[in-house]
Amino acid sequence: MALARVAEAVILGWGWRKRLIALAAGASGALALPPLDLWPVIVVPMTNAVWLIDGAVGISAWSRFRAAFAAGWWWGFGFFIAGLWWLGAAFLVEADKFAWAMPLGVVALPAFLALFPAFAFGFARLAWPRGAGRILVLAAMLALSEWLRGHVLTGFPWNVYGMMLAGEIHLAQAAALIGLYGLTLFAVAIGAAPAVLGTARTASGSRLPLLLAFVALAGLFAFGLWRMPDAPSPLVAGVKLRLMQPNLPQDAKFNSNSGAAILERYLELSDRATSPTTPGLQGVTHLIWPESAFPFLLGRTPGALSRIGAALPPDVTLVTGAARAGEMLPGESRPPIYNAIQVVNDEGVILASYDKVHLVPFGEYLPPILDRLIRGVGLSQFVAIPGGFAAGSARTQLAIKGLPTAAPLICYEAVFPGEVAARGPRAGFFLNLTNDGWFGQTSGPYQHFAQARLRSIEEGLPLVRVANTGISAVVDAYGRTVASLPLGVEGVLDSGLPRAGPVTPYGRLGDSIFAGLLLLFLAFSRFRAHD
Known part of the structure; x- marks a missing residue:
């Protein structure tokens, strides 16, 4: 089977070959983001993520963690390089002042952000079950890492994996119920489900995850059809x-x-x-x-x-x-x-x-010590105000x-x-x-x-x-x-001006629904299907 041979090549890859596979697989995820919104492409990065973790072997838990961490970093680096390359344009607006900082935006930032999926891969490997359960573990760990990325050090929730599904208006409606991070859980799980086709020992072991992924995708789409009214939204009277x-x-x-x-x-x-x-x-x-x-x-x-x-x-x-x-x-x-x-x-x-x-770090403000350092060596920050804007x-x-x-x-x-x-x-x-x-x-x-x-x-x-x-x-x-x-x-x-819609479950409860789903994904990952 061709997919089995691809899975074997990814799982057994080593050295620079494995790093390049991880880099390319992660970068492919950017195709599912705006402006292309090719959401079916989520299968490529997520399926390869499963196989990369499958191939993170070692004689100890620490060595397996390190191997998965490395694969996750290269995977994440590829995703963020491909999804955030456009940041380089900002440094060319006044190239004489800001070109020096371009590597910080187009290389250093993706390198830092890649630490989040790296830790997700590493901890997923420590809890890695056999069979289809590993799909749910990957989804839970990547979604949790994305939630952390949106909050740690003031947060940077740009191009969260759930945005891979958000380009399709019907699929995006699920965000009214589970939010972006809940959408991320389903994006990862649906995209990763085909991985079992390349590794299941029996046909029955590969059918169930794919069936569940199809049901989940159809359910999201059906929810969107049900939620969106056919008629245009009514407008606020007297406003132009x-x-x-x-x-x-x-x-x-x-x-x-x-x-x-x-x-x-x-x-x-x-x-x-x-x-x-x-x-x-x-x-x-x-x-x-x-x-x-x-x-x-x-x-x-x-x-x-x-x-x-x-x-x-x-x-x-x-x-x-x-x-x-x-x-x-x-x-x-x-x-x-x-x-x-x-x-x-x-x-x-x-x-x-x-x-x-919520100011943009380094763009709208700098800590005073960094502001003095940059100006002390004759360089400029983007905002021409000493210390930047106040929050x-x-x-x-x-x-x-x-x-x-x-x-x-x-x-x-x-x-x-x-x-x-x-x-x-x-x-x-x-x-x-x-x-x-x-x-x-x-x-x-x-x-x-x-x-x-x-x-x-x-x-x-x-x-x-x-x-x-x-x-x-x-x-x-x-x-x-x-x-x-x-x-x-x-x-x-x-x-x-369209009128406001009804208060959504997410508007009432925030990420608490996501937290419950996260625990459910981890709980169900312990149930083993025939593999």
Whole structure:
């Protein structure tokens, strides 16, 4: 049997041959991620993961752990290199300043992230049963490692393995019940099930795991069909949103000398006619601009606020990303600077603000000692603020006149399942302002949008997403795109606001359902089928 020969080659592989197999198998998983979303490809990385652990042999538990750990590291390194290669584009925006750091983003970060699947492989090997049970052990250990990756050292839950299934809208609906990490359990188990075809001693030993994988996949799809209504989501009455996507080059966006020109460009673009019946901002209730829209502090630039107030028709509210200065603290030489969302009325008055809580390490802030070290040797960090941005004190909701209460998410904050909704009364929608212009025409912005969309499914809340270079979109509570502007396009988008859906089980219980499934997978892994 051809598959048996492939399994034998992987299991018996050694040295650099085994490392290359693991690297290639892991890298293939990126094909199942946006923008390709070839979700059936999950079979390749997950099936090979089983065989790689099968081949982690040794005379002691420690030696078997080390062998599996090494295979898992190469497997993970391949996955993260292939899934995060686009990070290199950010270092080329101002290559004279940041090219020195490119190896940190495209090699060192994947090398570090690969430690998580490495430990998952190692601990899976210690509990490795014979037969089909090992599929469930692998799923449990990889899902647990992904949960840890999303939380350790502030977390980096980008391209969690469950995203391999999330590109198919019906399969993604399961996130409303079990969340991204629960989806990861099923993605790994379904993808790994064919491994038994290459190693089972009897035909009956290979049929049951495949049958269960098919039933699980069909069940996920059927749940999605049942959950999603056929009719479009109803809209909030009296709301007409205008999303402005300027597609501004990243090097111009942070040029302090371009502030006035950038503001005029935003105002001109925002006032474009979108149809013969909608000239300019006529009929619009809320105008929304992307993250970090200006190379100046909006709240400390009265001329800009006056210009905005003069340009807004009566009763039109602007919601925009902007840097915000906080109160000066005793003993400090400058006020804290926040990456914020600000609400501006038609008189040019800032009515409300939200400060980003979950900052991007090394991108938006550095520990003071590292900041001094980098500047001491004449290098720069991405944010041209000594020490970077300050973090907001707490995740809060944002009150905007004429809209349901918003759950604001600035850029990176949208990738954290279970952390996107503030405590207290439920918000009416997610407001995600972002700037993916650092990453150009790569897969990064597609991945970012897909993760934000999955938050809508998990929580049952619509999403309004405005990005500098795209993808800007309005998404309903089931993850269906109502309207969108593609990546790399300048334009405006008019849309209504979908109503919130019912509270989801995941919205109520968070990752507790995932924890229960994790224990069930480990418990059932001890039952042995004929192999």
